[in-house]
Amino acid sequence: MPENTSTDLALEVRELSRTFGARKALSGVTFDVPKGAFLSIFGPNGAGKTTMLKILSTLGNPSSGTAKVLGYNVVDDSVELREHIGFISHNPLLYPDLTAEENLEFFAEIYCLENPKERIRELLTAVELDHRRLDLVSAFSRGMLQRLSIARALLHSPEIIFLDEPYSGLDPHAMDILDSLIAQVREQHTFVMVSHDLQKGLELCSHALILAKGKVVLFEERDNIDEAEFSALYRQTVGMGVS
Amino acid sequence: MSSWRQFAAILRKDIVMELRTKEMLTSMGLYAFLVLLIYYLAVSQANGGFNVGYIAAGLLWLAIVFTSLLGLNRSLVHEKDQGCLDALLLSPIDRPVIFFGKAVGNLLFLLIVEVLVVPMFYFLFLLKTGLVGPVWMLALALLVGSIGIAGMGTMLATMSVNTKGKDFILAVLFVPIMFPLLYAVVAASTAVVMGDAVFFGEWAKQYWQSLGLAAGYDSIMLLAAYGLYEFIIGA
Numbered sequence: 165m166p167e168n169t170s171t172d173l174a175l176e177v178r179e180l181s182r183t184f185g186a187r188k189a190l191s192g193v194t195f196d197v198p199k200g201a202f203l204s205i206f207g208p209n210g211a212g213k214t215t216m217l218k219i220l221s222t223l224g225n226p227s228s229g230t231a232k233v234l235g236y237n238v239v240d241d242s243v244e245l246r247e248h249i250g251f252i253s254h255n256p257l258l259y260p261d262l263t264a265e266e267n268l269e270f271f272a273e274i275y276c277l278e279n280p281k282e283r284i285r286e287l288l289t290a291v292e293l294d295h296r297r298l299d300l301v302s303a304f305s306r307g308m309l310q311r312l313s314i315a316r317a318l319l320h321s322p323e324i325i326f327l328d329e330p331y332s333g334l335d336p337h338a339m340d341i342l343d344s345l346i347a348q349v350r351e352q353h354t355f356v357m358v359s360h361d362l363q364k365g366l367e368l369c370s371h372a373l374i375l376a377k378g379k380v381v382l383f384e385e386r387d388n389i390d391e392a393e394f395s396a397l398y399r400q401t402v403g404m405g406v407s
Numbered sequence: 408m409s410s411w412r413q414f415a416a417i418l419r420k421d422i423v424m425e426l427r428t429k430e431m432l433t434s435m436g437l438y439a440f441l442v443l444l445i446y447y448l449a450v451s452q453a454n455g456g457f458n459v460g461y462i463a464a465g466l467l468w469l470a471i472v473f474t475s476l477l478g479l480n481r482s483l484v485h486e487k488d489q490g491c492l493d494a495l496l497l498s499p500i501d502r503p504v505i506f507f508g509k510a511v512g513n514l515l516f517l518l519i520v521e522v523l524v525v526p527m528f529y530f531l532f533l534l535k536t537g538l539v540g541p542v543w544m545l546a547l548a549l550l551v552g553s554i555g556i557a558g559m560g561t562m563l564a565t566m567s568v569n570t571k572g573k574d575f576i577l578a579v580l581f582v583p584i585m586f587p588l589l590y591a592v593v594a595a596s597t598a599v600v601m602g603d604a605v606f607f608g609e610w611a612k613q614y615w616q617s618l619g620l621a622a623g624y625d626s627i628m629l630l631a632a633y634g635l636y637e638f639i640i641g642a
Contacts, residue, residue, distance in 0.1 A: 222496075222497070225641075243499055243501070244499070247499045251493075251494075251497050253490060255493075256490070257489065257490045257491060258489055258494075259424065259485075259489070260488070260489060261427055261428050262420065262424065266420075266423065270416055270419075271498070273415070274413050274416055274417075274500055276409050276412055
């Protein structure tokens with residue numbers, strides 16, 4: 165952990181901005197999220213949600229402003245930070261020509277895990293894919309891919325997990341499994357989820373953030389949110405379009 | 408984090424995937440055979456009107472270059488598919504380790520194709536005249552050239568994989584950037600085909616000077632790739 169960090173905060177974002185040419189994808193975004201929280205990020209298409217998620221997970225750099233995740237600066241401490249983050253996307257981030265087990269073995273080596281076999285067996289059992297561990301990922305259904313993707317993201321026991329539209333394309337049964345898996349690990353991790361599903365996002369979150377045109381429209385703790393007002397504000401925001 | 412362990416994981420993964428699918432080796436091998444066959448048909452129209460030994464090495468390297476372009480693009484497309492490259496970038500791996508893992512894998516596949524293609528090259532172009540110089544000198548020239556092609560090619564393929572016209576962009580970037588290396592290895596290989604002197608004589612001089620140029624190019628460009636890869640892969 166870097167020196168002089170606020171150990172209670174999972175995210176510290178200060179005036180975060182990102183421009184692509186003339187377009188401002190993010191503009192002056194500022195908020196704090198405590199450890200153990202579940203932040204749901206909402207907003208219309210093009211609001212900057214995925215851009216912000218990419219910056220926080222070190223896949224992209226800000227144009228200005230700062231962001232700290234678990235006390236690590238996302239730019240200066242990116243290599244160290246990556247040891248502590250997991251990422252679940254609507255893309256599975258898995259190699260289709262490898263088996264489920266081989267995929268996890270590969271990422272276990274990339275993360276230099278001790279006793280990877282034990283950890284892999286444990287996770288495959290948790291995501292109910294142990295019986296399919298020797299099957300090629302190319303043969304997996306969408307729901308199975310997402311479950312294996314969760315196993316991949318949890319392999320190195322990250323402290324914070326980013327989810328980019330994880331429920332996208334899942335059938336109700338697969339959604340239930342994903343809910344169950346998140347609930348199993350909810351207490352030990354901080355979550356940041358981007359979602360278009362207002363109901364699901366509010367159901368899971370402890371903090372909610374609405375972005376529109378790259379700016380924060382609302383950032384509030386779940387307990388202080390009235391669902392009807394929030395829903396109305398969100399619909400109004402979606403009508404605002406993109407930056 | 409152990410860079411060696413991460414490098415080994417990337418290399419092992421690429422080898423396992425290739426052994427399973429045989430996609431790259433099959434396409435590269437068949438492509439190289441086809442290219443050499445067409446060259447042979449073209450040269451045979453001259454009915455022995457010139458010494459084919461002067462151009463044989465150039466034809467071999469043309470086949471290797473075209474074949475490598477095919478393989479280099481495929482190796483990065485595999486990473487781009489399903490977001491696997493993002494998964495690597497999200498992990499605590501130094502970017503140059505990704506570069507070396509991919510480059511060594513590409514070198515390995517290229518060398519395997521060359522092992523299959525060079526005998527065919529000999530059979531088609533050098534059966535009558537034979538290889539005048541020792542085989543090890545040709546092998547060394549092939550190795551030095553392949554290292555440069557695999558290394559710089561991996562970097563250029565990474566640059567082009569995020570663009571719309573990835574195949575086109577790689578080919579356009581490849582030829583001018585690789586030209587000094589290609590000139591050197593063609594000259595070195597021609598010296599082996601035409602000359603029998605290892606250390607003395609004009610052909611030997613051409614060989615060692617050209618090989619030195621190629622090795623120097625490899626060193627400089629691989630160092631540049633090592634330093635720039637972080638910016639290229641993150642772009």
